[in-house]
Amino acid sequence: MRLRNNKLSTDKHRCTQIFLDEIRFLSRVLDIRVYLCATVDKFNFRYSHLLIFIILIVAINGFAQPKKQSFDRDLPDWVYKTGARKLPKSGGIYSANAFGAKGDGVTDSTKAIQNAIDEASKKGGTVHFDQGTYLTGALFLKSNVHLQVSEGVTLLASNDEKLYPRKPTRVAGIEMEWLSALINVENAQNVRISGKGTIDGNGQKWWDKYWALRKEYEPKGLRWASDYDAERVRLMLISNSKDVTVENVSLKRSGFWTVQVLYSEYITVDGIKISDNGGPSTDGVDVDSSRYVLIQNCDIDNNDDDICLKAGRDFDGLRVNRPTEYVFIRDNIIRRGGGVVSFGSETSGGIRYVVALNNQGIGTKEGVRFKSAKTRGGYVKDVLVRGLKMDGVILPFTFTLNWNPSYSYATIPEGMTNYPAFWKVMNTPVTPVEKGYCEFSNIRIENVEAINANRIFTAEGLPAKMILNVTFSNIKAQGKEAGTIQFAKNWIMKDVKLQTDNGEPLKLVNSENVNLPEVKKK
Numbered sequence: 001m002r003l004r005n006n007k008l009s010t011d012k013h014r015c016t017q018i019f020l021d022e023i024r025f026l027s028r029v030l031d032i033r034v035y036l037c038a039t040v041d042k043f044n045f046r047y048s049h050l051l052i053f054i055i056l057i058v059a060i061n062g063f064a065q066p067k068k069q070s071f072d073r074d075l076p077d078w079v080y081k082t083g084a085r086k087l088p089k090s091g092g093i094y095s096a097n098a099f100g101a102k103g104d105g106v107t108d109s110t111k112a113i114q115n116a117i118d119e120a121s122k123k124g125g126t127v128h129f130d131q132g133t134y135l136t137g138a139l140f141l142k143s144n145v146h147l148q149v150s151e152g153v154t155l156l157a158s159n160d161e162k163l164y165p166r167k168p169t170r171v172a173g174i175e176m177e178w179l180s181a182l183i184n185v186e187n188a189q190n191v192r193i194s195g196k197g198t199i200d201g202n203g204q205k206w207w208d209k210y211w212a213l214r215k216e217y218e219p220k221g222l223r224w225a226s227d228y229d230a231e232r233v234r235l236m237l238i239s240n241s242k243d244v245t246v247e248n249v250s251l252k253r254s255g256f257w258t259v260q261v262l263y264s265e266y267i268t269v270d271g272i273k274i275s276d277n278g279g280p281s282t283d284g285v286d287v288d289s290s291r292y293v294l295i296q297n298c299d300i301d302n303n304d305d306d307i308c309l310k311a312g313r314d315f316d317g318l319r320v321n322r323p324t325e326y327v328f329i330r331d332n333i334i335r336r337g338g339g340v341v342s343f344g345s346e347t348s349g350g351i352r353y354v355v356a357l358n359n360q361g362i363g364t365k366e367g368v369r370f371k372s373a374k375t376r377g378g379y380v381k382d383v384l385v386r387g388l389k390m391d392g393v394i395l396p397f398t399f400t401l402n403w404n405p406s407y408s409y410a411t412i413p414e415g416m417t418n419y420p421a422f423w424k425v426m427n428t429p430v431t432p433v434e435k436g437y438c439e440f441s442n443i444r445i446e447n448v449e450a451i452n453a454n455r456i457f458t459a460e461g462l463p464a465k466m467i468l469n470v471t472f473s474n475i476k477a478q479g480k481e482a483g484t485i486q487f488a489k490n491w492i493m494k495d496v497k498l499q500t501d502n503g504e505p506l507k508l509v510n511s512e513n514v515n516l517p518e519v520k521k522k
Helices: 012-030 045-060 077-081 110-123 204-220 223-229 314-320 421-426
Strands: 092-095 104-108 125-128 132-136 139-141 145-148 153-157 166-171 174-179 183-186 189-194 198-200 236-239 242-247 250-252 259-262 265-270 273-275 285-288 291-296 305-310 324-330 339-343 351-357 360-362 366-371 379-386 389-391 395-400 439-460 467-486 488-500 507-509 512-514 518-521
Touching: 077 324, 092 110, 110 125, 110 132, 110 139, 110 145, 139 145, 174 314, 174 421, 183 189, 204 223, 223 421, 236 242, 259 265, 285 291, 285 324, 305 324, 305 351, 314 421, 339 351, 339 379, 366 439, 395 467, 439 488
Parallel strands: 092 125, 104 132, 125 145, 132 153, 139 183, 145 189, 153 198, 183 236, 189 242, 198 250, 236 259, 242 265, 250 273, 259 285, 265 291, 285 305, 291 324, 305 339, 324 351, 339 366, 351 379, 360 389, 366 395, 379 439, 389 439, 395 439, 439 467, 467 488, 467 507, 488 512, 488 518
Antiparallel strands: 166 174
């Protein structure tokens, strides 16, 4: 157990905050809830190790109050290995204000905050802010640093593009140079971002930039390039890192994706709130060619995929060939957005070993969303979705292997020159053609309730690549129509009951060995 030495700081209030954070982390790891008295600010830190010892004894003996968090039987053992295994090393408290940061919402505090982070990284420690709004560009967290964004603190993204240096990364499945994110964790370990404060991406500038470029590009047949050439700032990037925890912070107005977990492992995203993401492609949490990731207790409201698993796009994604695997998604509330849990469309490196347990969708466009394209390749397999509840989710179950052709298939107009290098990469053909077909297989969806849907099933494989071995069990869904399944094989539907406005059966097209669910008229 790591408990910070109170001699490193004379600020009793700050020490109390750090101490309480440690207790809360311990309770999460042990899956217990620790109740602390209201007078904890009067706690004498000389007895802190004793309190830790008592908590451990209580937990071991089973007398602690269970934490309200769902587990279930028959889950694979790997789910209990997901998430960050440890927190930053013990160290002092480093006030960003002492390094010159100003919470007036106007002064550029980028250098001051970065200096505090750099100093904290030397021995490990917490970067703390007085209440206020801090205007900042890209920040780069380092190993053993805890960025504490407490209640009453807002980190506000600057609109000055020069404050976001371009660096090698991967965006929407393609490796390229791109603007840095607002908060960056790169090549680091034992990092924590926590608190009840807000990280605000101030994204309107980036949204406007995208729509202006897309308006110019679409008549030229360049819809597919708009998302890349616009170069919008992501809110948070965790890249090539491990043992990173992001918890309880509010994230809003991201310029592009909100949280991207890229080429990383043992990552926890716990209790964050994402809101006010009105711009295009403002995904919630994107897990991109990463492993052992835990996403839990989040409240996500945005304008594209809410929780999305990705693994590279087309020729470049097949070249990198890194899967997303061992991902546990539980107890999240999903509101607006493209999909409660989405798989793809970047599937080239493969997506496997995923459990989504007891999540909730409210007014989301799609529920369980599987999408790929004819040039992606890869696979999505060994997926379990259990205990999902949906209300007003328009399309609860969707599968497609030919998603959004105007975006998915890049074509450089004849005669065009002087285009970015990555355009050529995106136009490199996948050969043989069959290598571009993604495999959807071994998917279980069970114990699901859906009401106020539109079309319950929307599934479209390919003549040359059917969607295989999907099992639905204990499903109760109500909507306008049952929908259509085509180019599917070996689908089992057990205790699947649909209630629709017209009572018409689920349509099967070019499919083999697919059970039909029970359908009744509303």
